[in-house]
Amino acid sequence: MRSYTGKLIRINLSQGKSQIEDVPEALMKSFLGGRGMAAKYLYDELKPGVEPLGGDNKLIFMMGPLGATTAMSVSRMALVTKSPLTGTIAKSIMGGNFGAYLKFAGFDGIIVEGKAEKPTYIHIDKDGIHILDAGELWGLDTQQTHAKLRESHGKNTQVACIGPAGEKLVRYGIVISDRRCGGRTGVGTVMGAKKLKAIAVNSTGPLSLYDAEGFKKIAQGIIAELKTSPRRIKMSDFGTSYLTLGFEKMGIFPVKNFQEGHLEDVEKIGEEEFAKIKTKNDGCYGCMTKCGQVRQVTEGEYAGAVSEGPDYETIWSLGGNLANTELASLIAADSLCDKLGLDTVSAGNSIGFACELFQRGIITKKDTDGLELKWGDHGTMMKLVEKIAQREGFGQLLGEGTRRAAEKIGKGAEDYAMQVKGLELPAYEPRAVKGYGLIFATSNIGANHMYGRPREDLAGTTDRFADEGKGKDIARAQIGQAVEDSVIQCSFGPVTGLNPESRSQILVAATGFEEFGDPAYLNQIGERILCLERSFNVREGFNRKDDTLPKRMLTEPLENAGPATGQVFRKLDTLLDEYYDALGYTRQGIPSAEKLKQLGLE
Amino acid sequence: MSARVKLPPILQELSGGIEAPEVSGNTIGECLNNLEGQFPGIKEYLFDRRGRLLRIFGIYLNSDGLNPVELDTPVRENDEIVILNFLMGG
Structure with a gap:
């Protein structure tokens, strides 16, 4: 079994x-x-x-x-x-x-x-x-x-x-x-x-395990170790909201549609403020951390709003990205997006795109159903979330995503669409962590923070501003993410307690497949998945030209971003070459025949 | 009192690559504050604008405790204060 x-x-x-x-x-x-x-x-x-x-x-x-x-x-x-x-x-x-x-x-x-x-x-x-x-x-x-x-x-x-x-x-x-x-x-x-x-x-049956006793021993050992893990406890206490202030300090937290890296009054949306209105934890099946922070607004115009969140991504997309530090509005908007079924990252990014176009006079009230789009205006943000979800008026256009919206607007609007392959960028300034930039550029699903993490850049063991030398690390990060997404384990490492060795052991106990006992075998699976996804895209006509970043990242030095001020992507082509070489792709970003054969994908 | 502060790599951006500078102070908080004298600007990246230690960092004493310690923890001669970086993607 x-x-x-x-x-x-x-x-x-x-x-x-x-x-x-x-x-x-x-x-x-x-x-x-x-x-x-x-x-x-x-x-x-x-x-x-x-x-x-x-x-x-x-x-x-x-x-x-x-x-x-x-x-x-x-x-x-x-x-x-x-x-x-x-x-x-x-x-x-x-x-x-x-x-x-x-x-x-x-x-x-x-x-x-x-x-x-x-x-x-x-x-x-x-x-x-x-x-x-x-x-x-x-x-x-x-x-x-x-x-x-x-x-x-x-x-x-x-x-x-x-x-x-x-x-x-x-x-x-x-x-x-x-x-x-x-x-x-x-x-x-x-x-x-x-x-x-x-x-x-509605479920009925139990689940079988190949080696139930062995599995139990490994799983319980991991849980015992995790109980006192400070990182896990931090996730339980605050969720990912604790990242906001730190990322803002480091210049990683994009503000006003990636125009700068400093948010005035960022403390108003820091973890301490969210913790004041937390009512309980919630989370996934089989997780003792329960990183979900259920919060309720008790006063003001958003009184009564309840949400399990927002997490860091949404604190950014509907908060910092729009220069919005009204915490209660973030709870209300997060809840509204969940109810209406909207991706908060793409929604917030699309609204930020519209705000910048308005700032620059590319669109006016004539285009926005009479709405004046201003940074920090949470009331208008709430209206736009509704309009997008209902595909009403200006919301119809923003619901197409920034790439399509920019094409329809014209007048140079595409320069302000913060997207890769049509997927809106998440909450990390690529110029402040070049590893993230390379991940976003090469991701087979567009700019996504869940397509690998530049752990070395975030830890500081590599120079996060370096213009070269990241290809191998990023290839490895994306392979690792593919394995995590296939196990499927939570991507917050401190929450699962799994390392490559214990993951292999527990997989063997669960499945009986001895091959899984070798972490290198699992890494090869990760590489195979990455290569297959790229092959899917190649079949659809994608290649190196699509592995890029918004023009802003390549041409405008980052402003007002602490130690990251002045950073810009100077050598994306070099980084792409390194990345393709690390994965055995041609310089056009296409898996080579030899690589396909090696991975059993020919 | 004199102690060493082991900086995580990301803070070594601000210490010119020095990994474990020596500082004086009677508590961990004092020691961290006194880092500023050697590395102007470093406090800015350790504390928020209200003076609280950023939660992306955890402070440990002598690498022998599992639990992080508070800023008012007393420091003994030759202690090692370890700052761990909890930055990760959200």
């Missing part, structure tokens, strides 16, 4: 049919799980040039081999599809409980194909897989959808759903399960295009 269930559900919404398939053992051994296995299915089954919002695109939900076990923080779920925002392969990792319960129901994943004629949801229980009418759910926000489905199927029902933004095809719609999101790259938009409102699971 292995921790994989060995089964997946394939649902064709055009035909209204579902079937259960075996997951080949060779696939598990070559791609591990989660992101890796899903990418392989997508690569094999999707023809090049498929329209992301058409019926031929597929949306894949996939669990990892440790999911639903008692190990710490390993029950996250990968969502993989072709992105409506970028046209590249898309991946987003969702926390919460949904994935664990899908495994308890007996499935490693779900492949959703086709397009329903009318709003639909899927219910999975001991009696089978049911494709049901979602007419009553369509138009509801994500919390209402959870409540309705629990009313229909019981309070223990686990739900993954979209909000109005996904239904209306805002290009950065999310999939959300309780308050944990598959947030980036428009995975929720693909679900909306398929007219699939939700998937609900």
